[in-house]
Amino acid sequence: MQMMHHLPLSGKELNYISDSLSNEDLLIKQCVAVAASSSNPTVQQICSTMLKAHQAHYQTLAQSLQHHQSLAPTQLQ
Template structure:
């Protein structure tokens, strides 16, 4: 059976999601300003990669909500 995440692990996941979101925004900003098509393409690929990472982390938190106890542990 999979153990629920600890509060510290949830903090790490939340921090990682924030980092992935920031990386997506930074790549979008560079892509919007870039005049070089190859750079815009690379930024688009990086946005997709970071979106996949973000989605994986979101899935982990969703799965945690399903396995977490609903009552405080004694």
């Protein structure tokens, strides 16, 4: 996913990204926990695949915030 616009994000958008980061972090932790507690190789493989996807989502969201920081005003007006 690429950022198509170059305008600072709104407060609502920042809150959405923050909530999404929290959700992805929780999903990452759950994938790790299920994989560690399961002795079924199929379950472990599915968790590994899901873990990679959620880590990628987290990284994309974090990059969106970093991009926003470069566009945001340095002081409040």
